[in-house]
Amino acid sequence: MNMKKGFFFSMDAFFAILLFTLVIALIYLFSISFNSLQQQYVFADDLLNLVDRVKINDLDLVKYSGIASLNIKDKNVTIIEQVVTYYNQSNFYAINKTLDDLTLKLRGNYKFGLYIGDVLVYGNQSSGVSNLVARSRISIIKRIV
Amino acid sequence: MKKAQFWYADFLLGLLVLFIITFIFNRTIIDLNLREDKIQELVNDGNAISSSLMSPGYLGYTQWSASNPSGRIGLVENGKVINGKLNNFKQLLLTAGIPSGYNKSRILLGTKNDYLMYFEDKNANIITDIAGNKVYGALSDASKINQIGAENIVRFTRFVYYDNNNDGKGELVKMNILVWAFR
Numbered sequence: 001m002n003m004k005k006g007f008f009f010s011m012d013a014f015f016a017i018l019l020f021t022l023v024i025a026l027i028y029l030f031s032i033s034f035n036s037l038q039q040q041y042v043f044a045d046d047l048l049n050l051v052d053r054v055k056i057n058d059l060d061l062v063k064y065s066g067i068a069s070l071n072i073k074d075k076n077v078t079i080i081e082q083v084v085t086y087y088n089q090s091n092f093y094a095i096n097k098t099l100d101d102l103t104l105k106l107r108g109n110y111k112f113g114l115y116i117g118d119v120l121v122y123g124n125q126s127s128g129v130s131n132l133v134a135r136s137r138i139s140i141i142k143r144i145v
Numbered sequence: 146m147k148k149a150q151f152w153y154a155d156f157l158l159g160l161l162v163l164f165i166i167t168f169i170f171n172r173t174i175i176d177l178n179l180r181e182d183k184i185q186e187l188v189n190d191g192n193a194i195s196s197s198l199m200s201p202g203y204l205g206y207t208q209w210s211a212s213n214p215s216g217r218i219g220l221v222e223n224g225k226v227i228n229g230k231l232n233n234f235k236q237l238l239l240t241a242g243i244p245s246g247y248n249k250s251r252i253l254l255g256t257k258n259d260y261l262m263y264f265e266d267k268n269a270n271i272i273t274d275i276a277g278n279k280v281y282g283a284l285s286d287a288s289k290i291n292q293i294g295a296e297n298i299v300r301f302t303r304f305v306y307y308d309n310n311n312d313g314k315g316e317l318v319k320m321n322i323l324v325w326a327f328r
Contacts, residue, residue, distance in 0.1 A: 020166060024173055038192065039302065046199075046304035049224040050317055054306045058225075060314035063267075102317055105267035106304065 037133055043110055044135040047103065051079040051114075052137055066101030070094050080139050083114070087121050095122050183297050183326060190256040191301040191324040197254050198262065198320065199303055206233040210240045214249045225306040225315075226264075231274070238281055247283065258326045259283040261290070264307050265319040272309050272318060282323075295325035 056075040061068040072082060079102065086094040099114065099122045113123035126132055202219020209216050218237070220230045240246030251257065261282035264272040271279045271287050279287035301322040308315030 020170075024170070027173065027177065038188070042195070042301075042303055046224070050304060050306060053223040053225065054317070058306065058308075058313070058315060060308075060316055063316050106317060106319065 037131060040110065040131065040133040041135075043107065044112065044133050047107075047112065048135050048137045051083070051102075052139055054079055056082055064101045066097045070097060080137075083121065084116060084139075087116055087119075092121065099123070180297065184299065187258060187297055187299040187324045187326060190258050190260070191299050191322055194254045194256060194260055194262075194324065195301045195303050195320075195322050198322070199305070201227075202230060206236050209233070209237045209253060210246060210249060212242075214253050216253065218250060218253050221305055226308070226320075228275075228308065228311050235274075235276070235278060235281060250282075256324065258324050259295075260325075261323045263287065263290075263321055264305075264309070265321055266316060267318070272307065274309050275311060290323070293323070293325055298323060298325035300324075 055078050056067070056072055059067065077085070079098070083095050083098060086092070086098070103112075111124045113120050113126055115121065126134070197218055199221045200217065200219035201222045202217045204216025208214065209218065218234055220226050220234060222230075234250070237246045237250055240249070244252070251260070254260070259282070261280055261284055263280040266272055273279050278285075280290065284290065284293075301324070303320040303322070305318060305320050306315050307318045307320075
């Protein structure tokens with residue numbers, strides 16, 4: 001019998017393996033990169049709790065040289081009360097210094113913006129962000145009109 | 146007219162490749178699902194543990210360490226770690242017996258997986274408490290954190306105020322909770 005020689009389509013086989021590997025890699029990447037917003041949620045919640053409950057007096061100002069350098073007279077106020085005081089004075093430099101000192105190293109890759117009412121007093125604008133969590137608190141503060 | 150040709154070797158090779166690919170594909174998908182389920186379980190446990198520790202808790206060491214433990218382990222009030230509650234927790238972990246204090250803490254925290262908690266300052270240093278402890282839970286040696294070697298491990302980070310030496314002056318720190326399982 002006069003039989004033809006068989007072909008082995010090397011390029012096709014190579015592409016098939018490549019395609020198969022790609023699909024498996026994509027499934028794996030998707031499964032490990034699925035990112036929940038849970039950690040961002042607790043970060044926002046914890047941070048609001050802290051600025052609302054912790055007083056400047058409670059802080060070891062040796063570890064917070066930025067806040068210490070602001071020479072706050074009345075330290076028996078919460079962090080958010082102090083921020084609002086600076087906001088009333090339009091002292092955004094002091095707000096940045098206070099909140100940077102408290103959170104910049106601690107928060108790692110997370111970015112946040114602090115709004116008082118509709119006014120962004122610290123941090124980043126929330127527009128154009130793909131993963132965003134918003135938390136709010138009602139605080140009683142003294143406002144100078 | 147030529148007779149039709151049938152290349153048996155090629156056909157068998159093709160079938161073999163198909164079987165191998167199907168086998169690998171199934172294994173990958175099944176493994177991913179199993180792993181996903183386990184990670185989800187760890188995430189749920191981590192969430193429950195962190196919620197409990199971030200609460201004021203109720204009852205105390207006596208009820209926590211009873212042979213049939215009751216209450217809720219909690220360390221935080223108004224965002225601040227209360228050293229008295231942390232001491233109760235540490236005391237529970239040191240309690241000997243069957244089940245051990247650590248296992249009682251797992252019952253109270255509602256997890257069957259292993260866990261570990263530690264505080265980390267803004268410079269990423271693990272904070273030592275007034276009694277010299279650094280980590281609380283399955284391990285007592287902070288240097289072994291990187292040697293856990295579990296297949297699945299999740300970390301939860303909460304943010305609290307902690308005054309480690311009880312002098313009335315503290316700092317904002319991370320409370321890290323690791324939960325892991327070997328399978």
